[in-house]
Amino acid sequence: MTRLHLFDLDGTLLHRSAAPVEISRQLGLDHEIAELERDFVTRRIDSRIYAQRVHGLWTGLTEIHVAAAFEAAPWLRRIQDTWAEIRDRGEYCAVISLSPSFFVERLTAWGAHAAYGSLFPQVPFAEPVDPAGILTPAAKVEIADGLCARFGLTRADCVAYGDSLSDADLFGSVPISVAVNADQHVAALATHSYTGQDLWDAYELVRHAR
Secondary structure, three states, X not given: OOOEEEEOHHHHHEOOOOHHHXXXXXXXXXXXXXXXXXXXXXXXXXXXXXXXXXXXXXXXOOHHHHHHHHHHOOEXXXXXXXXXXXXXXXXXXXEEEEXXXXXXXXXXHXXXXXXXXXXXXXXXXXXXXXXXXXXXXXXXXXXXXXXHHHHOOOHHHEEEEEOOHHHHHHHHHOOEXXXXXXXXHHHHHOOEEEOOOEHHHHHHOOOOOO
C-alpha cells in the first residue's frame, strides 16, 4: 500500500512564519500583519475574517510581490528532496493551507502532487474576497478525503504534518501525524514531534512507519 503525506504550510514548511506575513513584508505592512496574526492565533477572529482583513491590507499587491515573498520566505531545508523521495517511493504528497492559494499553489513546482489554499481574487485585486472560498481547519479534513478518493487511498493511509491548532482536526482524522516546530499542546496531539529546520529530518520520523 502507498501513502499520502499531507503538509501544512504556515509554521510547518515555513519556519516561524506564514505566507501572509511574508507577503505583507514585501508591502511594508509588518506591523499590520503582526496584529492580525495575534488576533487569529488567540482566536479573536476566524480564518474568514482574517482573510477579509488581509485582503483589505493588500490593495497594492502584485504578482511581483508574491514572487518575491515566495523567494525570500524562510523555508525549511530539503523540502524538494523530501518530496522527490516520497514520489520515488510511489507515495503522494500534498499541501493544505489556510493561506492564499495563489501562494500555496506555487509548491506544485517543487514536487507536491497537489496544493490547496484559500481562494482569493486574482492579483492585483479587483474584487472582494468571497468568504465561502476561505478554508477552515475542518476543510483540511474534507480536502484530505478528496485527495484520498483521487489517489485510491483512505484516511488510514495518510500522514499529516502541522504545527498549530488549525491542524488539530486533521491530526485527529489520520493514524500518523508529525508536529513540526509546534507548541506543547499541538505536539501532544501528534504521533511524533520534530523541532528543527530540515523537512527531511521530520519525514525520517515516519519514513518507514505504518
